[in-house]
Amino acid sequence: MKSKKGISPLIATVLLIGFTIVLAALVMRWGGQFFRQQTDVVGCESEGQIQCTSGVDLVIENVLGGVNETTINVLNNGNYDIGEIQYVVLDANGVTLNSTRDITGITSLAGDSVTLDIPVLVSTTIGKVKVIPILNYEMKDGSTSCIVYCSETTKTVSGVTVTP
Numbered sequence: 683m684k685s686k687k688g689i690s691p692l693i694a695t696v697l698l699i700g701f702t703i704v705l706a707a708l709v710m711r712w713g714g715q716f717f718r719q720q721t722d723v724v725g726c727e728s729e730g731q732i733q734c735t736s737g738v739d740l741v742i743e744n745v746l747g748g749v750n751e752t753t754i755n756v757l758n759n760g761n762y763d764i765g766e767i768q769y770v771v772l773d774a775n776g777v778t779l780n781s782t783r784d785i786t787g788i789t790s791l792a793g794d795s796v797t798l799d800i801p802v803l804v805s806t807t808i809g810k811v812k813v814i815p816i817l818n819y820e821m822k823d824g825s826t827s828c829i830v831y832c833s834e835t836t837k838t839v840s841g842v843t844v845t846p
Contacts, residue, residue, distance in 0.1 A: 722821075723828055726821050726827065726830075729819065730819035731830060731832075733762055733817065733819060733830070734815070734832035737762030738758075738760040738832050739760035740757070740758060740759070740760070740813055742754065742755070742756055743756065743757050745839045747842040747843045750801055751801050752779075752780070752800045754769055754800065755797050762817070764815045764816070765816060766815075766816035766818070767784045767815055767816065768782070768783050768784075768812075768814040769782045769800055769811065770811070770813075770834075772808070772809050772810040772811070772812070773808065773809050774806075774807050774808075774809035775809070779806060779808070780800045782800050805843070806843065807843045808839045808842045808843070809839060812834045814831055816830070817830040
């Protein structure tokens, strides 16, 4: 006589339902944290963009071409400290000659200016200079910080030549 022992169908069903509930709880916990994290980042970037439009006003005062470099003078007319600045120098055809990220930025409030010397490797005439302020923004409640790229300020330049 064969004696088979196994799990009854009722116990098997209860175990499957229990495993499903535990797995669903784990997924919900992970998904909730992920969703909360993403909404915090998006909220920080949105607040930062509002700060960009209302508190950041950069003016490219001067662009000078010299031997081996371009000198750009930028004035901060806004009421917000700028952590970093991305400079992009373009030739007359719109080709990027150099793109430099300045980590010193303009740290003071309105009226402060910064000068950056950007090396250029070919002899060319500069067509445009773009300056993109980058904010190291922290939300007002201090919960989240993020990096926000503000709208670029563009200056069309004529007659500035750089010679290596």
